[in-house]
Amino acid sequence: LRQVAPLADGGLAGEAGMLAGEIELRRGNPSVAAAELISTARRLVPDHRRLAATTLMLAGEASFVAGDNARYCAMAQDAARIRAFDELPATRVVLEHFAAMSATFSGRHHDAAEPLRRVVDLGDATLDPSAKTLASQAAFTLGEAPRARTLAVQAVTSARARGELAEVPWSMIYVAMSEMLSGQLATATATSLEALQLAESLGQSNSAVDHLTVLAMLAALQGDQETAGLRLAAASAGYVERGLSRPGALGTWAAACVDLAHDRPAEALDRFRRMSLGQSRHCSPIRVMAVPHFVEAAVRCGEREAAYGALTAFERWATTTGGASRIALAHRCRALLAEHEGEAEEHFTEAMRLHRESDSPHDLAGTEMLYAARLRRNRRPKQAREVLREAVQIFDELGARHWVDRAWRELRACGHPGPPGRAPAEAATPRGRGRPGGVGDLSPQQEQIAALVAEGATNREIAARLYISHRTVDHHLRNIFAKLDIRSRVELTKLYR
Structure with missing residues (x-):
C-alpha cells in the first residue's frame, strides 16, 4: 500500500487509503484509524459515493471501538451529505446506521428507533456481509436477539463465500452477542472461541481482544471467576496499549459481574463507577446495558439514589429500542428498589413473564434468585423454594456450576433438605449417570x-487454547466421560475416528 500511494489517484487511491485504515483498525490504534479513514472518505465523496460510504462505515467502527462518540456523531453529518434515495441497499444501510447510532450515542433513543428498524430491514435486502453486520448490530440494539443472530450468521456465510475472511471476526461478535442476549451461553462461547482463533490467525489483534472480552463476559455470567480472570488478563494489555475503549468497558462490566456473583457488591459498584471515567465513559451502549447489574450492586450497598438515576436512563432506552428482554430487566430493577412487598412481587412477576416471553433463560434464573432471596427475608420459604427449584434446573442446563451451587445453598436456607451425599451441581443434573450416550449429547464447549x-x-494445551483453567478442563472431561459412558481418553479418541 505504501508503494501504491504515490502512483494512484481517484478511486484507486481511495481504496488504498481505506485498506490502510482498516489494517490500523484491526491491529493498531482505532483513533488513528478513524482519523485516516475520515480523511479518505471526505476525498471520495464527490466522485465515489459508494466507496466513501464503505470507508465511513469503517471509520464509524473505529470511533466506536475507541469510545469517541463525538467523532462518530460528526461523521453522521458526513453520511447525511452523501445520502440519496437511489443508493443500493448496502450503501443505504451504512447511511441509515449512522443516523440511528448517532441518536443512540446521544441518548435520543426515541429518534434512534425508526432508523434502527430501517437498517434491519435493509440488511435483509443485501448480500453484502458488512451491511448485514451493521443490520445485526441494529437488531441487537433493538433487543431482537434472534434476528440479530440470523443477520450476523448470514454476514459470516456471505463473507466466507466471497473469500473475505477479514470480515468474519467482526461479524461473529454479533453472532456471539446475540447468543449471549438469548442466554445461549455455551453456544456463544463456542462462537467466540472460533472467531478468536480466526482473528489470531489473521493478525487481527484488536478483533482478538474484542472476542476475549466477550468470552470473559460469558464466563462472568456463569459465575466462573477463574476463567473470567484468565480471559481478562489476556485482553487487558491490548485495550490499554491501543486505546480499545469498547472492549475495555465490556471487560470492566465482566469483572463487576464476577464480583456480584461472589458477594462483593462494593467492589462491583467501584468498577461500575470507573466506567464513568476516561474513555470508557463514552461507551454509552455498554454502560446502558450494564445498568441492571449496577442497580443490583447499588441496592446491595444502600446507594438507592444512584440506582434510581441509572434506571431512569435504562428504562427510557428499553421502552423505545430495548425489546422485551430488556424491559424485563427494568422490572427486575424496579422490584429490587421497591419498598412495599406488593409492588416488589408485581415487578418480579412481570419480569419473569417477560423473560419467558423473550426466551432469556439465564436472566430468568437470575431474577428468580433475587426474588427468592426477598421471599426468604420476608419469611415466605415455601414460595422461595418453588422459585429456586426452577432456577437450579435452568442454571444446570446452562452449565453454570457456580450458580447451581449457590441456588442449592439458598434452597437449603429455605428448609429444603438438599442433595443427600452429593455435590449440589451433580445432584441438580437431570441426566442419569453411566448411561450410554453419543457425541451429540455434549455441550458446544464439551x-x-x-x-x-x-x-x-x-x-x-486445551486450557491455553480455550482460555480456561486446567481445573476447568478436568471438570469438563469428567462430565464428558460420564455422558458418553467411557473411562479414558483412548475410548474418547475412538469415538472421533
Whole structure:
C-alpha cells in the first residue's frame, strides 16, 4: 500500500487509503484509524459515493471501538451529505446506521428507533456481509436477539463465500452477542472461541481482544471467576496499549459481574463507577446495558439514589429500542428498589413473564434468585423454594456450576433438605449417570474439548487454547466421560475416528 500511494489517484487511491485504515483498525490504534479513514472518505465523496460510504462505515467502527462518540456523531453529518434515495441497499444501510447510532450515542433513543428498524430491514435486502453486520448490530440494539443472530450468521456465510475472511471476526461478535442476549451461553462461547482463533490467525489483534472480552463476559455470567480472570488478563494489555475503549468497558462490566456473583457488591459498584471515567465513559451502549447489574450492586450497598438515576436512563432506552428482554430487566430493577412487598412481587412477576416471553433463560434464573432471596427475608420459604427449584434446573442446563451451587445453598436456607451425599451441581443434573450416550449429547464447549483430546492435545494445551483453567478442563472431561459412558481418553479418541 505504501508503494501504491504515490502512483494512484481517484478511486484507486481511495481504496488504498481505506485498506490502510482498516489494517490500523484491526491491529493498531482505532483513533488513528478513524482519523485516516475520515480523511479518505471526505476525498471520495464527490466522485465515489459508494466507496466513501464503505470507508465511513469503517471509520464509524473505529470511533466506536475507541469510545469517541463525538467523532462518530460528526461523521453522521458526513453520511447525511452523501445520502440519496437511489443508493443500493448496502450503501443505504451504512447511511441509515449512522443516523440511528448517532441518536443512540446521544441518548435520543426515541429518534434512534425508526432508523434502527430501517437498517434491519435493509440488511435483509443485501448480500453484502458488512451491511448485514451493521443490520445485526441494529437488531441487537433493538433487543431482537434472534434476528440479530440470523443477520450476523448470514454476514459470516456471505463473507466466507466471497473469500473475505477479514470480515468474519467482526461479524461473529454479533453472532456471539446475540447468543449471549438469548442466554445461549455455551453456544456463544463456542462462537467466540472460533472467531478468536480466526482473528489470531489473521493478525487481527484488536478483533482478538474484542472476542476475549466477550468470552470473559460469558464466563462472568456463569459465575466462573477463574476463567473470567484468565480471559481478562489476556485482553487487558491490548485495550490499554491501543486505546480499545469498547472492549475495555465490556471487560470492566465482566469483572463487576464476577464480583456480584461472589458477594462483593462494593467492589462491583467501584468498577461500575470507573466506567464513568476516561474513555470508557463514552461507551454509552455498554454502560446502558450494564445498568441492571449496577442497580443490583447499588441496592446491595444502600446507594438507592444512584440506582434510581441509572434506571431512569435504562428504562427510557428499553421502552423505545430495548425489546422485551430488556424491559424485563427494568422490572427486575424496579422490584429490587421497591419498598412495599406488593409492588416488589408485581415487578418480579412481570419480569419473569417477560423473560419467558423473550426466551432469556439465564436472566430468568437470575431474577428468580433475587426474588427468592426477598421471599426468604420476608419469611415466605415455601414460595422461595418453588422459585429456586426452577432456577437450579435452568442454571444446570446452562452449565453454570457456580450458580447451581449457590441456588442449592439458598434452597437449603429455605428448609429444603438438599442433595443427600452429593455435590449440589451433580445432584441438580437431570441426566442419569453411566448411561450410554453419543457425541451429540455434549455441550458446544464439551464438544470442543473432546475434539481436541481426540487430536492428542493435553489438558494444559486445551486450557491455553480455550482460555480456561486446567481445573476447568478436568471438570469438563469428567462430565464428558460420564455422558458418553467411557473411562479414558483412548475410548474418547475412538469415538472421533
